[in-house]
Amino acid sequence: MSILTVGTVAFDSIETPYGKADRIVGGAATYISWAASYFVDDIKLCSVIGDDFPEHELEELRARGVSTEGLQVKKGEKSFFWAGKYHDDMNGRDTLATELNVLADFDPVLPESYKDAEYVMLGNLTPEVQMKVIKQMNKRPKLVVLDTMNFWMDVALDSLLKVIAEVDVLTINDEEARQLSGEHSLVKAARKIRAMGPDYLVIKKGEHGALLFHGENIFFAPALPLEEVFDPTGAGDTFAGGFIGHLAKTDDLSFENMKRAVVYGSMMASCTVEKFGIEKLKNLSTTELDKRMEQFANLTAFDAGVKF
Amino acid sequence: MSILTVGTVAFDSIETPYGKADRIVGGAATYISWAASYFVDDIKLCSVIGDDFPEHELEELRARGVSTEGLQVKKGEKSFFWAGKYHDDMNGRDTLATELNVLADFDPVLPESYKDAEYVMLGNLTPEVQMKVIKQMNKRPKLVVLDTMNFWMDVALDSLLKVIAEVDVLTINDEEARQLSGEHSLVKAARKIRAMGPDYLVIKKGEHGALLFHGENIFFAPALPLEEVFDPTGAGDTFAGGFIGHLAKTDDLSFENMKRAVVYGSMMASCTVEKFGIEKLKNLSTTELDKRMEQFANLTAFDAGVKF
Numbered sequence: 171m172s173i174l175t176v177g178t179v180a181f182d183s184i185e186t187p188y189g190k191a192d193r194i195v196g197g198a199a200t201y202i203s204w205a206a207s208y209f210v211d212d213i214k215l216c217s218v219i220g221d222d223f224p225e226h227e228l229e230e231l232r233a234r235g236v237s238t239e240g241l242q243v244k245k246g247e248k249s250f251f252w253a254g255k256y257h258d259d260m261n262g263r264d265t266l267a268t269e270l271n272v273l274a275d276f277d278p279v280l281p282e283s284y285k286d287a288e289y290v291m292l293g294n295l296t297p298e299v300q301m302k303v304i305k306q307m308n309k310r311p312k313l314v315v316l317d318t319m320n321f322w323m324d325v326a327l328d329s330l331l332k333v334i335a336e337v338d339v340l341t342i343n344d345e346e347a348r349q350l351s352g353e354h355s356l357v358k359a360a361r362k363i364r365a366m367g368p369d370y371l372v373i374k375k376g377e378h379g380a381l382l383f384h385g386e387n388i389f390f391a392p393a394l395p396l397e398e399v400f401d402p403t404g405a406g407d408t409f410a411g412g413f414i415g416h417l418a419k420t421d422d423l424s425f426e427n428m429k430r431a432v433v434y435g436s437m438m439a440s441c442t443v444e445k446f447g448i449e450k451l452k453n454l455s456t457t458e459l460d461k462r463m464e465q466f467a468n469l470t471a472f473d474a475g476v477k478f
Numbered sequence: 479m480s481i482l483t484v485g486t487v488a489f490d491s492i493e494t495p496y497g498k499a500d501r502i503v504g505g506a507a508t509y510i511s512w513a514a515s516y517f518v519d520d521i522k523l524c525s526v527i528g529d530d531f532p533e534h535e536l537e538e539l540r541a542r543g544v545s546t547e548g549l550q551v552k553k554g555e556k557s558f559f560w561a562g563k564y565h566d567d568m569n570g571r572d573t574l575a576t577e578l579n580v581l582a583d584f585d586p587v588l589p590e591s592y593k594d595a596e597y598v599m600l601g602n603l604t605p606e607v608q609m610k611v612i613k614q615m616n617k618r619p620k621l622v623v624l625d626t627m628n629f630w631m632d633v634a635l636d637s638l639l640k641v642i643a644e645v646d647v648l649t650i651n652d653e654e655a656r657q658l659s660g661e662h663s664l665v666k667a668a669r670k671i672r673a674m675g676p677d678y679l680v681i682k683k684g685e686h687g688a689l690l691f692h693g694e695n696i697f698f699a700p701a702l703p704l705e706e707v708f709d710p711t712g713a714g715d716t717f718a719g720g721f722i723g724h725l726a727k728t729d730d731l732s733f734e735n736m737k738r739a740v741v742y743g744s745m746m747a748s749c750t751v752e753k754f755g756i757e758k759l760k761n762l763s764t765t766e767l768d769k770r771m772e773q774f775a776n777l778t779a780f781d782a783g784v785k786f
Binding site for chain 1: 744
């Protein structure tokens with residue numbers, strides 16, 4: 171199956187306790203596309219860049235089956251740029267700079283070849299842009315997944331709620347789930363948020379794993395305890411790419427397969443954070459991926475034994 | 479198998495966003511004994527109380543198979559008292575009062591009937607008292623588990639390190655593991671801490687579950703997402719009681735069974751926090767426990783599917 175994704179393609183300057191990386195390639199749609207490319211080879215990228223973006227990075231994406239037909243290149247303009255510094259414990263970060271550049275007036279236009287994609291991944295971006303993408307599809311996709319963040323809850327809640335009402339899966343972190351629902355208990359938060367539209371809610375908890383809520387079912391996928399987390403940037407986007415990648419590859423929307431997709435997403439994210447930017451995500455072998463998936467399976471497997 | 483436990487038997491005044499409870503029965507050894515009593519009926523309690531402690535509470539414990547022969551009752555003195563208030567998010571708490579009372583000069587003396595216990599649970603208490611208990615055993619128990627906290631790392635690190643060197647399992651929370659090891663990565667922290675003595679390390683992460691480290695193996699048990707957490711007091715002690723309770727019941731120290739013990743501990747803790755103090759822990763049915771254990775198993779169970 172094919173995946174359409176919209177999101178940023180950008181430059182990031184990142185500082186973590188382990189080092190600095192200046193103006194490296196990043197952006198939600200970049201991470202999503204790279205992660206999903208390990209599952210399917212028909213990915214349609216919708217985004218906007220300036221003419222400062224390295225052509226070879228786009229060639230690498232195309233070589234992985236990512237179409238850039240819907241990637242607008244603005245002559246004489248600059249790509250979106252974000253700079254941030256992570257705290258010592260890596261759980262928080264300060265934004266040092268946000269230069270919207272080409273993103274300021276981004277108007278997504280889907281090429282005809284994009285409009286029948288079965289799986290749609292709306293990466294973190296203004297809700298208006300996400301909605302415009304949904305509206306251009308020829309028919310309702312099999313699955314629409316939405317990623318967003320607290321910033322849009324603060325500045326564009328009405329538009330965000332409209333998009334949330336249109337999607338099948340929403341992925342946000344625990345603090346965002348609490349903000350969106352006004353509930354501290356994630357069980358209660360999930361119930362309220364699913365009532366806003368999405369059948370499935372994924373709550374990402376970073377180093378503490380991810381929860382999947384659907385009906386009365388709850389599934390928990392752990393994060394893999396790592397020797398070092400070098401750079402958490404893009405972990406959520408990588409999760410999204412692995413999640414929808416597995417679903418598009420298997421074309422199976424059962425709860426059992428959704429659970430598996432959450433683990434695949436967590437597994438891909440655990441790879442990304444071990445190096446800066448997309449460096450590790452670009453260079454994964456199937457042997458490494460299979461081995462890591464086995465680590466995830468072993469991490470929580472136990473045999474419950476006898477009853478009380 | 480029999481379990482010897484040492485720890486506080488005390489009064490707590492607790493305030494959470496859900497309400498207040500004044501001078502209710504608490505203490506590490508109380509929670510440990512109640513939790514373990516669902517697994518075995520031969521528990522030896524070593525602690526100290528004043529003559530203000532309600533006799534019927536002790537009778538209830540004895541009816542569950544808990545010996546109070548090693549529980550010292552100090553005439554004219556008062557039991558240990560702790561008062562605390564939890565923050566709105568329940569993840570932090572402020573201590574409002576700590577009255578050591580009988581605990582100030584507690585000198586644990588084990589009755590002869592305690593000295594051959596196969597399983598020993600050293601509840602959170604001064605490391606000196608924990609060490610005195612170990613030294614009085616007739617022979618090396620099959621398993622010694624130590625629970626402690628950051629307070630002892632701050633004020634009695636040398637004594638604490640001596641006890642840590644004597645035990646098989648150490649249970650602490652993630653911040654304590656970081657403090658004790660000086661490592662932020664829990665994988666690295668676990669390696670350093672296990673080099674201090676314990677073959678097994680359990681890192682408790684509260685609402686984010688618990689990790690078990692042994693050799694190169696890591697196991698993760700989630701916490702059950704709950705509608706409400708009314709009172710987190712005693713969750714760690716309940717975990718310890720369920721953990722050693724399962725091990726003593728099965729008398730099996732394989733890694734597979736240790737994993738199961740971590741889940742049983744988490745499961746018991748998930749019950750405790752749903753009501754104030756030991757109220758829920760006193761009134762669990764085997765049906766309820768079996769059902770909750772099934773919820774834990776379902777929470778993380780998935781079938782990994784095909785390889786990449």
